Amino acid sequence: MPRPAGRPGLTAAREALILQAMTTALKFPPGVQSHVPNFIEETGIMHIAALLGSPRKQGNSTALATAFLEQAAELGAQTQAFALNQLSYKGCQGCYACKGKSETCVVKDDLAPVLEALSLADIWVVASPIYFGQISGQLKCCLDRWFSFLVPDYMTNPQPCRLTPGKRSVWVLSQAGPEGAFGDVFPAYANFLKWYGFVDNRLVRAVATGQGGARDLNPARLQEAQALARELVS
Numbered sequence: 001m002p003r004p005a006g007r008p009g010l011t012a013a014r015e016a017l018i019l020q021a022m023t024t025a026l027k028f029p030p031g032v033q034s035h036v037p038n039f040i041e042e043t044g045i046m047h048i049a050a051l052l053g054s055p056r057k058q059g060n061s062t063a064l065a066t067a068f069l070e071q072a073a074e075l076g077a078q079t080q081a082f083a084l085n086q087l088s089y090k091g092c093q094g095c096y097a098c099k100g101k102s103e104t105c106v107v108k109d110d111l112a113p114v115l116e117a118l119s120l121a122d123i124w125v126v127a128s129p130i131y132f133g134q135i136s137g138q139l140k141c142c143l144d145r146w147f148s149f150l151v152p153d154y155m156t157n158p159q160p161c162r163l164t165p166g167k168r169s170v171w172v173l174s175q176a177g178p179e180g181a182f183g184d185v186f187p188a189y190a191n192f193l194k195w196y197g198f199v200d201n202r203l204v205r206a207v208a209t210g211q212g213g214a215r216d217l218n219p220a221r222l223q224e225a226q227a228l229a230r231e232l233v234s
């Protein structure tokens, strides 16, 4: 795909900085993260960061997220996927450093660049199997680290989040149970994302899955994921 033209006024150095941040574990100096605009606002390129929360490389949720990402990439988006199970990281340590002197999470492990990528991305893809009625542990430990995006007085501040508002999310959830089960998972997290300035949260859901993973996946669900990419990336 030809690269879309950058936004007028964006310097080559600034664009290089953003591109570097998207692809490497660039360490921002203190305070910078809160001023980083969404990727598309500066470059004209939509960036999508995906969290793959299933330990199964051939799992349903990974296949659906991949279908979305591949379609989005075909349409010119820059995509990045993080297979959480392959990373080494901790959940939130509850140290509250991000509510004190630090504007970023002070835990420096494999999630540090993931959090940076999320902070810049226009769309977050959040994919997970349902385990015991919830998202997977791999995803939950990552998600708790999103706490670092909130400002110290997030409970009362009308702008509770350091992220640039206007992001969108696509949740991909896969479960063995039927349609009527575990429908509470997505709305609960979508509600939290209001704090984070998200303007649109979507769900792609595979229900009544077998144990075979993606090879048993209903093709209609893959088409749904691709159609959603076409709707959101344009």
Ligand SMILES: Cc1cc2nc3c(=O)[nH]c(=O)nc-3n(C[C@H](O)[C@H](O)[C@H](O)COP(=O)(O)O)c2cc1C
Pocket (backbone or CB within 6 Å): 054, 055, 056, 058, 059, 060, 061, 062, 128, 129, 130, 131, 132, 133, 134, 174, 175, 176, 177, 178, 181, 209, 210, 211, 213, 214
């Ligand atoms: C540890 C574990 C817990 C599970 N708990 C549930 C559950 O509570 N409800 C459910 O419907 N399916 C449950 N399942 C089934 C998975 O959600 C289902 O196989 C899902 O499609 C897997 O997604 P994946 O292919 O993306 O890994 C569980 C599976 C495992 C391994």
